Amino acid sequence: MDTSQKLQPADSGYADVNGLNMYYEVYGKGKSLILLHGSFLSIPLNWSRIIPLLAKDRQVIVAEMQGHGRTKDIDRKLSYEGMADDVSGLLKHLNVDSADVLGYSMGTGIAFQVAVRHPEQVRRLIALSGAYAHDGWWPDTEASFATFTADMFKGSQIEKEYNRLGNDPAHFPELVKKIVGVDLKSYDWSKDVKNILAPIFMAIGDADGVRYEHALELFRAKGGGKQGDLHGLPKSRLAILPGTTHIGMLHRTDWLIPMITDFLDSDLNSEPPSTF
Secondary structure (H helix, E strand, O other): OOHOOOOOOOEEEEEEOOOOEEEEEEEEOOOOOEEEOOOOOOOHHHHHOHHHHOOOOEEEEEEOOOOOOOOOOOOOOOOOHHHHHHHHHHHHHHHOEEEEEEEHHHHHHHHHHHHHHHHHHEEEEEEEEOOHHHHEHHHHHHHHHHHOOOHOOOOOOOHHHHOOOOOHHHHHHHHHHHHHHHHOOOOHHHHHHHHHOOOOOEEEEEEOOOOOOHHHHHHHHOOOOOHHHOOOOOOOOOEEEEEEHHHHHHOHHHHHHHHHHHHHHHHOOOOOOOOO
């Protein structure tokens, strides 16, 4: 059941950013949190389970990237950097000076680039099942990107959503190639991402497409890898969810939401308990 349909947005519409008519919705009140979806997905497909849970006590902004959902494709190359600039433009359009940023899969890459390119707009960053370098994915996952075709989506929720929202079915194969092309290009933002000042919470599944070592490398760079009772807690966090695949991450709301809200609401200057 699409629970997001029960919760009506307080605001929705299109923002003119970088030549793109970017569709967005806003739910709830409080500190701003923007959610960035994964490849081929839309607001309902990615966030239907999550919006009602996070919008209880914060302002949740959701947007659809170029060529996704209700945001029509334009004659412009698709890239993480470009999509990050679109997100920055949307926040300015909504008069949001800074926000917590949560990305899933492709959205995690966008979130990293928002923090790198527009650091003043990011308070805290949550990276779900995504990578900051091309080799951050398991080799077989990385190799699978080149095999994606429009035929793989025949009859799927992704194809149905694309058609339901009034897009041209004849354009779908071209769009699939364009979206896949984002991950076929080699990239490595390790240095820039490790220098992000905003605290980062990175979560992957133990059966995800992201290598454990990739997540650990970032966590160590952000102060992790030490005994917290001796050295204090780092401002950034890491979680590896058991029995969880890449797609399955979105179904782990019973685990993820408490961890996300605790990270966003926590006092990062507090000390861990010193006694039992």
